[in-house]
Structure formats: C-alpha cells, structure tokens
Amino acid sequence: ETTVTQSPASLSVATGEKVTIRCITSTDIDDDMNWYQQKPGEPPKLLISEGNTLRPGVPSRFSSSGYGTDFVFTIENTLSEDVADYYCLQSDNMPLTFGGGTKLEIK
Amino acid sequence: QIQLVQSGPELKKPGETVKISCKASGYTFTNYGMNWVKQAPGKGLKWMGWINTYTGEPTYADDFKGRFAFSLETSASTAYLQINNLKNEDTATYFCARDTTVVGGYMDYWGQGTSVTVSS
Numbered sequence: 063e064t065t066v067t068q069s070p071a072s073l074s075v076a077t078g079e080k081v082t083i084r085c086i087t088s089t090d091i092d093d094d095m096n097w098y099q100q101k102p103g104e105p106p107k108l109l110i111s112e113g114n115t116l117r118p119g120v121p122s123r124f125s126s127s128g129y130g131t132d133f134v135f136t137i138e139n140t141l142s143e144d145v146a147d148y149y150c151l152q153s154d155n156m157p158l159t160f161g162g163g164t165k166l167e168i169k
Numbered sequence: 170q171i172q173l174v175q176s177g178p179e180l181k182k183p184g185e186t187v188k189i190s191c192k193a194s195g196y197t198f199t200n201y202g203m204n205w206v207k208q209a210p211g212k213g214l215k216w217m218g219w220i221n222t223y224t225g226e227p228t229y230a231d232d233f234k235g236r237f238a239f240s241l242e243t244s245a246s247t248a249y250l251q252i253n254n255l256k257n258e259d260t261a262t263y264f265c266a267r268d269t270t271v272v273g274g275y276m277d278y279w280g281q282g283t284s285v286t287v288s289s
Contacts, residue, residue: 105266108275149213151216151275151276153274156228157216157218157231160214160215160216161213163213163214
C-alpha cells in the first residue's frame with residue numbers, strides 16, 4: 063500500500079499570498095497524483111488530475127508539480143473563497159490512498 | 170450534466186443494516202466505475218473501494234472487507250453501498266464518486282454524501 067504524507071496539516075494566509083502544500087508518497091507513483099478541494103458541508107471537488115492537469119473550469123491560480131514521490135500543490139494569489147480542506151490522492155495503485163488533508167484559513 | 174444523487178441521512182442502532190443508494194445521470198453508467206469514500210466526523214477521506222459497473226465486480230480496501238457490500242442496479246443507473254452489523258465507528262458521511270475509467274482510476278464527479286449515524 064502506498065502511504066501519502068501531506069503537509070502542513072493547516073495553514074493560515076492573507077488574501078493575495080501564495081499557498082504551498084506538499085504530498086510525499088512511500089512508493090514511486092509516476093505522475094498519478096490528484097488534488098481535491100472540500101468546502102464545509104460539500105463533497106470534494108477535483109481540481110487537478112494525473113499529470114498535473116488542471117480540470118476544466120478550475121481557475122489558473124491553482125497548479126501542481128511533481129513526479130515520482132514528491133508532489134506540490136500551489137495556490138497563487140489566494141482568495142477568501144479558497145478557504146477549504148485540500149487533499150491529495152494517489153491513483154497509481156490500489157488501494158487508492160489520500161493524504162491526511164490540509165486546512166486552509168484566511169487571516 | 171453529470172450528477173450523482175445519494176439517498177438521505179440514516180440513523181441506525183448498532184447491529185442494524187443500512188443501504189445507501191447513488192443514482193447517476195448525464196452519462197452512460199456502465200462506462201465508468203463507481204468508488205465509495207468514507208469521511209468520519211471531522212476527519213479526512215478514506216477510500217473504501219470501487220465497483221466495475223460493466224462487470225459488477227467489486228474491489229474492497231482491506232479495512233472494508235467483510236461487513237461492506239457494493240452492488241448495482243444497472244437498469245436504474247444506481248450503485249449501492251450496504252453496511253451490515255453496524256458499529257459506532259461506522260458513523261460517517263459516505264460519498265459515491267465516479268471513476269474516470271471502467272477499470273479503476275481516480276474520481277471526478279462526487280455525490281453529495283450520505284450521513285450515517287450509529288447510536289444506541
């Protein structure tokens with residue numbers, strides 16, 4: 063089973079600042095990493111899929127990079143509407159495994 | 170548009186059984202697998218497994234083998250999650266989520282979630 067270690071668990075930034083979230087996997091997963099946003103009371107929303115592919119309709123301030131075991135998710139110019147929990151998900155092998163999540167707050 | 174609509178909240182006692190439905194629309198049901206994800210109160214997401222909607226074959230994560238069952242009603246484009254012999258630790262919101270392929274990949278569209286509360 064591939065373990066996904068996500069950091070930080072929480073962060074607080076001012077609007078306009080940059081957010082960086084990291085996920086490290088215990089096995090090489092190529093570029094099979096996905097990133098989800100979950101707002102309170104809502105289901106997760108897919109933002110970025112395998113191959114660091116931004117999903118249609120997702121603002122370009124969201125991006126990701128990484129290959130192998132080290133992956134980074136970035137929000138440029140954070141807006142108040144970005145307050146949410148963020149999760150990475152590896153889809154290289156079963157069982158699919160999520161990172162522990164990052165809670166983003168705005169100062 | 171693609172939609173997954175889940176059944177409503179459930180309040181159950183320990184030892185009882187619950188069956189959650191997930192009705193899909195806006196796409197060909199058998200062309201994409203269906204995943205199930207658990208989120209305990211205040212906790213993160215945990216993948217429970219998925220079902221191949223073309224063959225009906227389920228795959229369960231280790232923590233969800235035994236009391237959990239995925240099934241389909243293909244004619245109604247509906248997937249089901251049944252949990253038997255409910256325990257307090259089954260209290261959670263359960264999501265269905267469409268897979269991007271029929272053979273297993275990642276999840277793109279999600280249902281709204283079904284809250285299950287287990288309490289005596």
